[in-house]
Amino acid sequence: MLDLKWVREHPEEVKRAAARKRIAVDVDAFLELERRQREALTRAEELRAALRAGAERLGQLPAELRAEALARQQQLKAEVKELEPQVAALTAELRALSLRLPMPPAPEVPDGRDDRDNVELKRVGEPPRLAFPARSHVELGEKLGIVDIARGVKLAGSRNYLLLGDGALLEQAVLQLALSHMRARGFELCSVPTLVNRAWMEGTGYFPGGEEQAYACERDDQYLVGTSEVSLTSIHAGEVLDARDLPVRRIGLTPCYRREAGTYGKDTKGLYRVHQFWKVEQVVVGPADEAWSREEHLRMLGHATDFLDLLELPYRVVNVCSGDLGQGQVQKFDVETWMPSRGGYGETHSASRFHDFQARRLELRYKPRDGGKPRYCHTLNNTVIASPRVLIAILENFQQADGSVRVPPPLRAALGKDVLAPPGGAG
């Protein structure tokens, strides 16, 4: 959500934001609607003021004078009753449109159409040079007996999977390591709902627009989150926080659910694009300070890349271009981890900076230190690790000629072994 006053005063910037983000919004029509809504609202308020004043006077009138006053009041009331639905309709229309206005991208966001125009910022680690043909994680996992796609599909349809034995253990080990990695950086671990009210899907910017991607429990108007960002960011919605308590740095470890509608034929093989996965997510709610929020964004990116360093996985960081940014995002860095079976880097992390976009929708504010009016917070989020996607990178990058897989050193203790070997096979 944008500040409507700001929109009114800077229509050209909003148009430019929409153009850069490739979002179709008619800003002029929006402003015209806003003007009409304000006009109707003012008229309705004037009528209501008159009605109210009249009612007060009427209460004190002697009985014989009441009839005439009553008739006048009824006339006024009829007018209000006629106008109010118009105001309500205009207001609803205005809100629906304003929920779709794009947040302007930061100046350093490169212009571009889609993810092909993202700009690589850095590349860390060397993709492994394998002296043998690389196997995919599916091949490796099934041979090791730790991944079972067919039965996952039997249980829950396409894009589902089972992790068995060391596969499930490996997943838990990565997630647990991610938790301690982040707790050491001062983040508070939270257990949060994953089935949430519509308001928070809207507040974090997933709705309207993302309805097709979310699983809905329609009887209750509740939705399964695609990321714990939704819950973590909404924790203090509607509240006014104390400046002393900012920034709030939290992580969540939750299952994430995505319908992946409209992705037919895309990444159909394996564990890359699935309906249910685990994710450790970092969310920060901070003060309305642009400079601070830029720095925090980079710090959060660092927490994620440090973790990949720890796992010894090769990756690169890209500056996401304007056309690939979400409606509310001001700036986004994606981290892509090397995946031999893709012959390239696959997105494993996404670090977003929202300015006050989410906070406005969530009514998430804080009282500044110097007193004064409550201000909208700035919010940010980033992945720490998501599984099974990270397992693709681990299995494929650490594979050996005989189909066994070395366990990344920091996970060895949890698994109780250094190498995952096929049952009865070499290893």
Added chain:
RNA sequence: GGAGAGGUGGCAGAGUGGCCGAAUGCGGCAGCUUGCUAAGCUGUUGUCGGGAAACAUUCCUGACCGAGGGUUCGAAUCCCUCCCUCUCCGCCA
């Protein structure tokens, strides 16, 4: 799931149709008193929206007593729906 009770300002708590944006107390803020602290005294103290101006600020105005609808000239107060909390019973990881 069943039965009952309840949701009012930062908190406690009055208010059952007009003079209620809301008593009173506590807390907060300012001032006075005081050697310091405490106590005491006096004053003050919600949020959001719209409009106007000398746009820091002031003025006018609307909305808000869990949420949404309704009755009424007028609703915190009456009616309906929903949400939440508490107590008891049932069920349950």
